[in-house]
Amino acid sequence: MTCCGLHSAIPFGDQSAMGPQRALFLLLGLLLLGLLRPARLVAGDGEGWWYATSVAEDIVAAGQTVEFSQVPLVTCAAYAGHSSWAQLFCHRDGLCVLSEQAVVRDNSTGSGDLMPCWTKHPPSSCFPPFEDAGEAGCFYLPESKMTWFAGRDHCKSLGADLAVPTDFGAFRTYATNANLPQDVWLGIYDQEWLNGSRVARALWARGDPDGPPQDCGRKYNSVIADARCSETWYFLCEIK
Template identity: 30%
Template structure:
């Protein structure tokens, strides 16, 4: 078996088990030119989802940037800032960088233990919510400290709030921990997304059909 095949098998095993012994990296939307990738160290993997690609990138020590298109995950050692201020050229490639230097500014605000975040007033489907977050340079929330998020929401609202969980995984590739779920959750199909639900005096994750509409929370520079 080749070295690449061994690595792929190890990554798949770690992803499926949810107990990979590596630190998950926070990835930030960016764009990169083909010339910037031309001299890079790289590796391609066949991975169906962007979440799996992000987890593979996190498990690769030299990887600083990844791309994902049509089931092909590209890992590169190219160091870029997340969310460049210049608009992309037609030939640029969408990518995710391990760096981000975007200032925390309106409508975002810094919340201790959670990060630079924005809680919407509008209600949207999970995909609409995520696209809104991405357009503002962030992504659906992955809290730095789960208990801080739970406590903040309990003091702020009683509404359902979409966060960055789909198919029982955070959008950075980490499996949701059992203690992060609310009572009797998850109880729906694997395809469901998750929102923060207030029940029995406390917030917890609860799965739900992704096409339902809820308020949502973005975080800048996960």
């Protein structure tokens, strides 16, 4: 397994100082982990929950990672619990990988084999860099511009997808307050939201939708406009 590069040595604190009560606590958590899946594991300082998931290798490898070879699962969990930056840890065949990737549970997007992992974030949690926008949703606007499909892949690598606001009025308020760019890709393809519902006619800009080849939708000021999916705009990710 060579999916993840060793970037730097990360201090995890004095592992020898782990007392017998903490070690027992970790062991009990791991026993539960082996019996129940998805399960929750308490690691490190005993204050944080880790949620079982399966994550594609390329997502695990993205960003800052550190590897340990021939490490038992209980030790891998302890390393993750003592790390100040790890959002995810994975363990397979003695390989322990800590990653800064903040993914939610049951995230199976990406490519490559799935690894058994544990994440700090339960389903539907709104965590940095995502911002809780109340009724509007939980959003993150990356700083780069991409095509619609590339932007969607990037959102999926974070355990999210292109934004599909359930309350567009609340979304308009959020977009104004957050000072979103004029043009931002949303989760609209072929005049439908990614959840399968049709985009309401009242939301479209005057003259839109035009239809093929302008098959992808974006926020355009306070309304929606379609465009060629190959165009590059900012894009908005959302965790459901």
